Amino acid sequence: MKNKQIDKQLIKNLAIIVIVFAAIEFLLYGDLLTRQFRSLLIPVCINVILAVSLNLTTGFLGELTLGHAGFMSVGAYTGALVTMNLNLPMIIEFPIALIAGGLVASLFGVIIGVPVLRLRGDYLAIVTLAFGEIIKSIINSLKITNGAMGLSNIELHGNYKNFGYVFFLTVITIFAIKNMVNSRQGRAVCSIRDNYIAAEAVGINVSKFKVMAFVVAAFFAGIAGVIYGHNVGTLKPTTFDYNKSIEILVIVVLGGMGSIKGSVIAAIILTILPEMLRSADEFRMFLYAVVLIAMMIFNSSQIKQRILSSDIFLKLKKTKKEA
Amino acid sequence: MALLEVKNLGISFGGLRAVDDFNITIEKGCLYGLIGPNGAGKTTVFNMLTGVYLPTDGSILLDGTNLVGKNPAQICQSGVARTFQNIRLFGKMTVLDNVKVALHNEYNYSLASGLLHLGKYKKTEAAMDQRALEILDVFGMKEYAGLLASNLPYGEQRKLEIARALATNPKLLLLDEPAAGMNPNETAELMDTIRFIRNKFEITILLIEHDMKLVTGICEKLTVLNFGTELTTGTPEVVLNDPEVITAYLGE
Numbered sequence: 001m002k003n004k005q006i007d008k009q010l011i012k013n014l015a016i017i018v019i020v021f022a023a024i025e026f027l028l029y030g031d032l033l034t035r036q037f038r039s040l041l042i043p044v045c046i047n048v049i050l051a052v053s054l055n056l057t058t059g060f061l062g063e064l065t066l067g068h069a070g071f072m073s074v075g076a077y078t079g080a081l082v083t084m085n086l087n088l089p090m091i092i093e094f095p096i097a098l099i100a101g102g103l104v105a106s107l108f109g110v111i112i113g114v115p116v117l118r119l120r121g122d123y124l125a126i127v128t129l130a131f132g133e134i135i136k137s138i139i140n141s142l143k144i145t146n147g148a149m150g151l152s153n154i155e156l157h158g159n160y161k162n163f164g165y166v167f168f169l170t171v172i173t174i175f176a177i178k179n180m181v182n183s184r185q186g187r188a189v190c191s192i193r194d195n196y197i198a199a200e201a202v203g204i205n206v207s208k209f210k211v212m213a214f215v216v217a218a219f220f221a222g223i224a225g226v227i228y229g230h231n232v233g234t235l236k237p238t239t240f241d242y243n244k245s246i247e248i249l250v251i252v253v254l255g256g257m258g259s260i261k262g263s264v265i266a267a268i269i270l271t272i273l274p275e276m277l278r279s280a281d282e283f284r285m286f287l288y289a290v291v292l293i294a295m296m297i298f299n300s301s302q303i304k305q306r307i308l309s310s311d312i313f314l315k316l317k318k319t320k321k322e323a
Numbered sequence: 324m325a326l327l328e329v330k331n332l333g334i335s336f337g338g339l340r341a342v343d344d345f346n347i348t349i350e351k352g353c354l355y356g357l358i359g360p361n362g363a364g365k366t367t368v369f370n371m372l373t374g375v376y377l378p379t380d381g382s383i384l385l386d387g388t389n390l391v392g393k394n395p396a397q398i399c400q401s402g403v404a405r406t407f408q409n410i411r412l413f414g415k416m417t418v419l420d421n422v423k424v425a426l427h428n429e430y431n432y433s434l435a436s437g438l439l440h441l442g443k444y445k446k447t448e449a450a451m452d453q454r455a456l457e458i459l460d461v462f463g464m465k466e467y468a469g470l471l472a473s474n475l476p477y478g479e480q481r482k483l484e485i486a487r488a489l490a491t492n493p494k495l496l497l498l499d500e501p502a503a504g505m506n507p508n509e510t511a512e513l514m515d516t517i518r519f520i521r522n523k524f525e526i527t528i529l530l531i532e533h534d535m536k537l538v539t540g541i542c543e544k545l546t547v548l549n550f551g552t553e554l555t556t557g558t559p560e561v562v563l564n565d566p567e568v569i570t571a572y573l574g575e
Binding site: 176179182184185187188190191193194195197198199200201203204205206212216258 | 399423
């Protein structure tokens with residue numbers, strides 16, 4: 001009985017994914033999208049991957065981390081170097097780049113994960129912030145990454161022409177994180193968030209699962225980085241400063257800590273919003289900030305609760321279910 | 324051989340000697356009480372037994388193996404489970420998941436199957452669900468399985484903590500003031516539950532409690548702590564009539 005329910009949920013999710021995918025592909029191939037919107041497709045996917053993976057450490061492990069862009073940059077540079085040095089067809093070299101980028105980023109996840117085990121809360125946040133900046137300055141001074149000049153002429157394996165590929169990776173990320181949260185490992189991670197003393201007392205190896213959360217999150221951030229590099233075609237260390245980390249954190253907070261669905265929706269809104277506001281010219285960032293404040297207040301207010309529990313909304317939900 | 328043998332256990336916090344020369348021997352299957360005034364060091368003893376504090380001196384033998392120096396997770400895996408004086412549940416998780424976290428070490432599958440929900444995932448999760456529901460059923464809490472732990476009434480939260488501790492499959496269960504904040508009816512019910520789980524799960528129980536009705540009702544042996552040292556040990560009748568215990572703790 002319960003199994004059947006889960007399967008139904010899965011089928012429903014798959015149906016939504018297929019419909020969304022088909023709709024976007026239709027718009028793409030029918031040339032119905034403006035150039036502006038077309039250029040936003042991949043960044044939306046990248047931000048979804050980043051937000052969902054950051055949610056694992058911030059929402060589910062409950063540790064504020066400000067260095068997510070660091071993992072992304074490690075993945076981006078690794079992936080770019082792989083495809084620049086391999087001269088293989090896209091179908092072979094892009095997956096290699098993705099896996100390499102993910103693995104190197106998760107290696108950095110271990111490196112950051114181990115020393116921060118002793119830290120919690122605000123201390124951890126500052127250390128991860130510093131860590132992100134260290135990565136940035138290392139990339140800035142290395143020869144192989146071409147220093148402050150950055151890398152250019154990266155093959156565009158991840159642009160809108162390969163949207164299907166990127167969409168597929170995004171879906172995999174969402175499912176992987178969602179699955180993990182509903183697994184033995186994810187329960188251990190959540191128990192550490194809720195009460196680490198009790199988690200230890202029921203036999204959870206707190207250190208192991210903290211590092212595990214960091215490593216898995218870093219892996220997917222690395223993959224997002226690889227896609228980023230192969231979408232834009234150029235990489236510069238300054239792209240991955242703490243502003244980027246905070247941008248991702250804003251998405252997670254807006255979507256709700258520990259809500260994967262929320263992260264996805266917030267990532268879509270917050271990626272598109274700044275572009276929509278372009279017509280406002282110099283007021284763009286001001287409006288963006290105002291909208292952000294309004295959304296945060298709305299999200300934590302009772303108005304949202306009232307709307308969600310109002311008769312009309314429940315009726316809508318019910319008819320949707322029946323249909 | 325006794326299940327738990329604690330010898331000359333002591334701990335200092337800076338200049339403060341919180342517990343000094345504490346000895347206790349608990350036979351298998353016993354229901355043992357640890358009582359004493361507030362600040363006597365009872366919870367500190369629990370924290371040393373479960374690895375939260377590292378004792379300054381002394382030894383803790385469980386079934387002949389030394390527990391001193393192991394971390395809390397390792398001690399739990401060697402068979403000591405506990406509840407807390409101030410309830411520590413996983414509040415944002417469901418009642419069922421609270422118990423399933425405690426089943427973590429007994430049911431295993433790899434991170435890869437966890438991420439992909441393949442391989443042993445489905446079978447193991449189904450077995451975990453069944454086991455967790457069985458344990459909840461013992462406490463009559465099966466119907467709460469889907470609720471968030473923080474939404475449970477107080478008494479049920481205390482019971483859930485015991486259920487969660489039992490799920491780790493312990494040899495020794497430490498209960499820190501299980502009846503705190505309960506009314507006389509709830510306490511009576513709790514006494515039955517404690518006796519019942521001791522017999523059903525064949526475990527040994529050491530409990531800290533201030534409710535003398537509960538202590539005299541179920542404990543077979545008592546140790547009284549006062550100012551970090553052991554005042555006396557014996558059966559409840561002997562201990563509670565001891566003049567020293569009366570002046571230090573019970574009052575005239």
